[in-house]
Amino acid sequence: MQVYTKPKSIKENSSFTFCSGCDHGLVIKLVAEVIDELNLQENTIAVASSGCSVFLYDFLDVDCIESPHGRACAVATGIKRATKANKNEKFVFTYQGDGDFASIGLGESLHSALRGENITVICINNTNYGMTGGQLGPTTAMGQITTTSPTGRNRAYHGFPIKAAEHIALCDGTAYSARVGVYNIKNIINAKNAIKKAFECQIKGLGYSFVEVLSSCPTNWRLSPSDSHRKIETELTQIYPIKVFKDITND
Amino acid sequence: MSYITIDDSKCKSCYLCIDVCPKNLIKKSTHTGKTGECIVEFSDSNNQCIACKQCAMVCPDIAITNVYKE
Ligand SMILES: Cc1ncc(C[n+]2csc(CCOP(=O)(O)OP(=O)(O)O)c2C)c(N)n1
Numbered sequence: 573m574q575v576y577t578k579p580k581s582i583k584e585n586s587s588f589t590f591c592s593g594c595d596h597g598l599v600i601k602l603v604a605e606v607i608d609e610l611n612l613q614e615n616t617i618a619v620a621s622s623g624c625s626v627f628l629y630d631f632l633d634v635d636c637i638e639s640p641h642g643r644a645c646a647v648a649t650g651i652k653r654a655t656k657a658n659k660n661e662k663f664v665f666t667y668q669g670d671g672d673f674a675s676i677g678l679g680e681s682l683h684s685a686l687r688g689e690n691i692t693v694i695c696i697n698n699t700n701y702g703m704t705g706g707q708l709g710p711t712t713a714m715g716q717i718t719t720t721s722p723t724g725r726n727r728a729y730h731g732f733p734i735k736a737a738e739h740i741a742l743c744d745g746t747a748y749s750a751r752v753g754v755y756n757i758k759n760i761i762n763a764k765n766a767i768k769k770a771f772e773c774q775i776k777g778l779g780y781s782f783v784e785v786l787s788s789c790p791t792n793w794r795l796s797p798s799d800s801h802r803k804i805e806t807e808l809t810q811i812y813p814i815k816v817f818k819d820i821t822n823d
Numbered sequence: 824m825s826y827i828t829i830d831d832s833k834c835k836s837c838y839l840c841i842d843v844c845p846k847n848l849i850k851k852s853t854h855t856g857k858t859g860e861c862i863v864e865f866s867d868s869n870n871q872c873i874a875c876k877q878c879a880m881v882c883p884d885i886a887i888t889n890v891y892k893e
Contacts, residue, residue: 576879577889588884592837592860598882756843
């Protein structure tokens with residue numbers, strides 16, 4: 573008999589402090605399930621970033637470290653290299669927002685991919701700076717209204733959004749780069765498989781592995797949680813296609 | 824007979840589980856939860872639940888657990 577239970581690497585008696593319907597909780601749950609399945613709990617160091625991901629250590633029952641805004645990949649690089657040099661190599665992954673990964677930390681993010689650092693990066697793309705009140709971020713879609721683009725993102729003033737998974741896939745050091753969504757059951761299953769694949773790339777020592785998760789931000793989008801998922805399904809996936817952009821294990 | 828456990832103290836009334844239940848067995852209750860909105864409740868008087876676990880998979884707060892069918 574199969575029983576659906578809480579993943580072992582989610583802390584007992586902890587509850588997520590995210591807003592109602594926020595996909596951060598869903599993704600952390602998937603990450604925890606993969607950590608359990610690959611038996612990584614004792615050997616993992618997770619790197620959280622600034623943003624809504626900051627409270628990761630409150631929920632995940634693995635060793636966690638907090639990094640300055642945008643610097644998660646740099647911190648993860650240090651941990652991975654230092655633990656490897658000490659012959660006690662840890663499994664290292666970062667859990668970052670899109671503003672953190674693709675705006676303030678773009679230099680760190682891109683260069684760790686170019687160096688082919690053997691780390692895994694989970695990036696939550698909710699198309700805004702969620703924690704600070706929904707400002708325009710690097711991934712805000714054209715025309716999207718945010719608190720700092722009240723008339724919508726426009727080309728002349730804000731320029732175009734970044735497509736992180738596509739860019740990371742272009743780096744030679746990247747082993748795996750995919751964009752997934754968690755807006756329906758099929759995509760939740762695919763997202764978990766992508767996270768697992770990315771983790772396995774690191775275990776095999778193949779290089780940088782990256783998963784961008786299209787996520788909802790019902791509070792800042794001012795939509796209900798289910799309308800937010802519909803918006804991702806109908807609008808955002810047109811701009812940000814759900815796809816595996818690079819997978820060297822398939823080549 | 825299927826079983827599911829909904830932790831009232833974790834439910835944030837996002838109602839994503841109501842959307843996914845193929846048998847419409849999860850509904851809004853009359854009790855308010857931590858967000859001040861009505862939390863959800865599960866009732867299955869005709870044994871229709873097939874323990875597909877979609878409600879648990881979609882719950883962002885791990886409020887739905889111990890889903891199984893006997
Ligand atoms: C150096 C620095 N600049 C600005 C901030 C303020 N700040 C905290 S969280 C955040 C936005 C994070 O947005 P994102 O990375 O998209 O994550 P989300 O909250 O949307 O998950 C900002 C700008 C900070 N903590 N540190």
